[in-house]
Amino acid sequence: MATSKSAQVPVEAFSGRVSTAPVTTLPPRHSVLVRVTHWIITLCFFALLLTGVEILISHPRFYWGETGNVLTTPLFQLHIPSSRRLVPTGYGYVLPDQNGWSRALHFEAAWIAVLTGLLYAISGLFTGHFRKNLLPSRADLSWRALSTSIAKPLRFERPSAAQASSYNGLQRLTYLFVIFVLFPLVVWSGLAMSLGFASAFPWSVTLLGGHQSARTIHFFLSLALVLFLFVHVLMVCLAGFWNRTAAMITGRTGTHKEHI
Amino acid sequence: MIKVSRRKLIVSGLAATAGASGLAVAARLAQKYGLVPPDHGGIYGLGETLTYASQRLLTRHSLAREFPRSQISPRPFPNYLDPLTEDFKRLQVGGFADWRLAVDGMVAQPASFSISELKSYPSRSHITELVCEEGWSYIAEWIGVPLSHVLHLVGVHPQARYVVYVSMEPDTWDSVDMADALHPQTSLCYGMNGSELPVAHGGPLRMRLPRQIGYKNVKFINRLTVTDSLKKFGKGLGSNSAEYGYAWYTGI
Numbered sequence: 001m002a003t004s005k006s007a008q009v010p011v012e013a014f015s016g017r018v019s020t021a022p023v024t025t026l027p028p029r030h031s032v033l034v035r036v037t038h039w040i041i042t043l044c045f046f047a048l049l050l051t052g053v054e055i056l057i058s059h060p061r062f063y064w065g066e067t068g069n070v071l072t073t074p075l076f077q078l079h080i081p082s083s084r085r086l087v088p089t090g091y092g093y094v095l096p097d098q099n100g101w102s103r104a105l106h107f108e109a110a111w112i113a114v115l116t117g118l119l120y121a122i123s124g125l126f127t128g129h130f131r132k133n134l135l136p137s138r139a140d141l142s143w144r145a146l147s148t149s150i151a152k153p154l155r156f157e158r159p160s161a162a163q164a165s166s167y168n169g170l171q172r173l174t175y176l177f178v179i180f181v182l183f184p185l186v187v188w189s190g191l192a193m194s195l196g197f198a199s200a201f202p203w204s205v206t207l208l209g210g211h212q213s214a215r216t217i218h219f220f221l222s223l224a225l226v227l228f229l230f231v232h233v234l235m236v237c238l239a240g241f242w243n244r245t246a247a248m249i250t251g252r253t254g255t256h257k258e259h260i
Numbered sequence: 261m262i263k264v265s266r267r268k269l270i271v272s273g274l275a276a277t278a279g280a281s282g283l284a285v286a287a288r289l290a291q292k293y294g295l296v297p298p299d300h301g302g303i304y305g306l307g308e309t310l311t312y313a314s315q316r317l318l319t320r321h322s323l324a325r326e327f328p329r330s331q332i333s334p335r336p337f338p339n340y341l342d343p344l345t346e347d348f349k350r351l352q353v354g355g356f357a358d359w360r361l362a363v364d365g366m367v368a369q370p371a372s373f374s375i376s377e378l379k380s381y382p383s384r385s386h387i388t389e390l391v392c393e394e395g396w397s398y399i400a401e402w403i404g405v406p407l408s409h410v411l412h413l414v415g416v417h418p419q420a421r422y423v424v425y426v427s428m429e430p431d432t433w434d435s436v437d438m439a440d441a442l443h444p445q446t447s448l449c450y451g452m453n454g455s456e457l458p459v460a461h462g463g464p465l466r467m468r469l470p471r472q473i474g475y476k477n478v479k480f481i482n483r484l485t486v487t488d489s490l491k492k493f494g495k496g497l498g499s500n501s502a503e504y505g506y507a508w509y510t511g512i
Contacts, residue, residue, distance in 0.1 A: 059395040066327070067389065069337040069396035084394055086340055099393055100505030101304070107512055108307025195391055195471045196315040196511025199322040211389060211397055 028251030029165065034129065035248055037120040044113035045229070047105055052222060054102035057095060058083045062219060066210035075216060114187055121179070133167065134176050140169030159239055171235075178228050182221060189218040294421065294437060298490045298498035299508045312509040319511065320439050324470035327387045332453060333398035336390075338460035339474070348428050348480065356464040361410075361448070365424070365486035368415030375450060375464050381405045381413075386445055388470035390477065393510070402468045403451030408442045411486070419488050422498070425467050426483040434478050434499040435490055435508075436469065445470050448481065473510035475501055 030038070060078040061068070068074065070087060081091040083098065124130045139145060149168040152159070167175065191197045192205045192214035208214040236244045246252065290296050295313035299305070344352070351359045356375050364370040385403040407423070424435040440446055449468040450457050457463035462479025469476055476499075490498045498508040 055393075055395070059392075061396075066331060067333050067397045067399050069333075069392075069398055071335040071337045071398075072333070084340075100501075100507075103393060104304035104307060104505070104507055107311055108304050111307050111310045193391075194315075194512040195324060195389075195473065196319045196322075199324045199471050200319045202325050205325065211391060215395055 029247040030251055031127070031129070032251065033120065033123055033127075035251060037116050038248055040116045041113050041120075044109040044116070045225070047109035048113065049222070049226065051102040051106040051109070054083075054098040055106060056219070057081070058097070058099050059087060060089070061087065062216045063212035064209065064216060065212055068212040110187070110190060117183060130176075134172050134179075136169040136172040140172060142169075145169050153235060153238055156238060164239055164244075174228070174231075178225070182225055182228070186218060186221040186225060189214045189221060193218065294439075297507075297509045298435075298496060299502040304507075308507055308509065311507075311512050315509070315511045316437075316439060319471065321443075322471075324386075324388050324445055327389070327399050329387060329401070331399050332387060332401060336398045336400050336452070336461065337396065338458070339392065341460060341479075342429060344459075345428065345430065351464075352459065359464055359482065361465060361482055361484065363410060363414050363484045363486075365484075366417040366420045366488060367411075367486050368417070371414050373410070378405050378410075378448060378450060378465070381409055383451075384444070384447055385451070386447075386470065388445070388468075390470075390474055392474040393506070401451075401453050402447065402449045402470070403454075403457075404447035404449035404465075404468060406444060407446045407448055407467075407484075408444070410448060410484070411441060414486075416486050417488075420486045421488045422486075422490055424485040424487060424490070424493055425478060425481050426485070427478045428480040428482050431500050432478060432480075433493070434467070434476055434501065435487075435493070436476075440469060440471070443469075443471070471511055475506065476510045 056078075057080060060080050060082055061070070061074040062076055063072065064075045079090070081093060081095050082089045083095040085094050146169050149170040188204065189208060191201075192208050193211060198205045198211075205211055205214055208217055287296075290309070290313055295309070295316055297308050297312040300309045359375055360372040361374075361378065362370075362372045382405070383403055384406050385401055387399060387401045389397050389399045391397040411423070420438060422435045422437055423441040424433060426433040436446070445468075447468045449462070449466045450464060452458065452461055457466060462477070462481075465481045467476075467478050467481050485493075487493070490496055494500060495503050497503055499506075502508040
């Protein structure tokens with residue numbers, strides 16, 4: 001890895017060269033591995049979301065149990081037009097069929113996201129990333145600490161520089177929930193819909209209540225992840241969008257830019 | 261300007277070489293053990309190959325879930341059907357008495373079978389779910405002769421790798437590898453829920469692969485060709501679906 005000439009913080013002691021600019025010896029806000037996996041998964045997430053919506057509009061109806069089709073009563077349906085003629089939508093037109101490339105990209109992005117996620121999770125266990133950065137302390141979990149971390153952003157209060165260098169209890173719990181609950185469940189419910197996977201691991205479908213239940217659960221988990229994305233981006237904006245985003249790209253906290 | 265130490269350069273060079281040769285070896289091994297699907301090219305080839313290869317390793321012998329009779333869907337949804345051809349209508353009027361399934365390619369004895377001949381062979385029925393790529397599904401009892409039985413009758417050459425199946429519908433064909441072709445649940449299906457397979461569901465004969473998505477279960481089959489390569493069929497992608505962007509392997 002090369003260091004840029006304009007870098008104020010020597011990222012790597014290995015290069016042995018120190019620039020003349022003021023130097024802070026702070027470690028990077030996010031490790032290289034966290035930064036790289038973060039953006040790969042971000043890219044995959046948007047691909048999965050877009051293609052997921054495309055696949056969904058070919059049958060915007062949801063069921064519970066093993067089976068469901070236009071001849072059975074749905075659990076609920078989305079009142080949107082469909083890309084299939086035989087789906088009763090109440091709209092007088094049919095959207096173009098995008099399922100071919102959507103399915104291909106959905107599964108390809110899922111593969112890359114899962115492999116990247118595994119790399120992140122396994123290395124996170126070894127490097128102590130989860131223990132140091134995401135596991136909340138007892139003090140983090142006190143009602144007072146938690147209510148402060150809810151109240152502050154609601155008052156649009158920007159975190160102080162010290163607070164911005166680590167996560168509060170609520171953030172830690174949320175990230176752990178997304179990483180170890182939502183992501184595994186969305187992968188599981190997705191795989192449960194695969195007929196090949198289900199033939200090797202039939203319990204993966206039966207535990208979720210059947211093929212159509214798995215599909216409905218997959219939909220709600222995706223909604224939960226989209227909700228997380230909204231709140232996540234909102235909090236990044238509140239903390240200073242460019243500053244936080246730069247920290248996730250270059251690793252530098254760049255406190256000098258805090259006023260932007 | 262970017263400064264790179266000599267040691268870094270050498271280490272990265274070695275790592276890149278090791279990575280590239282590792283990938284090349286993996287690709288050769290995957291090809292050798294039949295883990296590369298015919299539609300492995302293009303930007304989605306990585307995903308298609310990962311899915312096919314991993315499912316081949318995990319699911320070669322696993323059976324699709326079967327259900328109790330009580331779970332059979334009362335109204336199986338046949339989906340949209342293109343208008344039937346004149347040839348098909350003529351056979352339909354004659355009760356498919358003149359209909360034949362032709363089997364050719366890399367076989368010891370090319371042959372053709374009438375529906376009554378197929379029905380005279382040991383049948384296998386299974387109550388399995390048909391899942392459409394759109395997301396809907398239903399459960400039915402599917403009655404037919406295992407594809408493996410017909411393949412044994414004609415004597416498949418040992419170097420055969422795929423079975424291509426062609427529909428009476430224009431430009432409709434698909435193929436499976438030998439693992440799927442010889443799978444005990446893969447059947448040439450002529451009956452459904454205790455009676456004849458309705459034309460809307462692909463009668464007189466439908467390829468039934470309960471471990472793959474609906475569109476792979478092609479309706480109105482009348483020809484099988486055993487082959488060692490899919491290159492000469494259409495654009496070489498393994499199915500007409502693959503030619504308009506739908507995956508060849510649909511275990512997912």
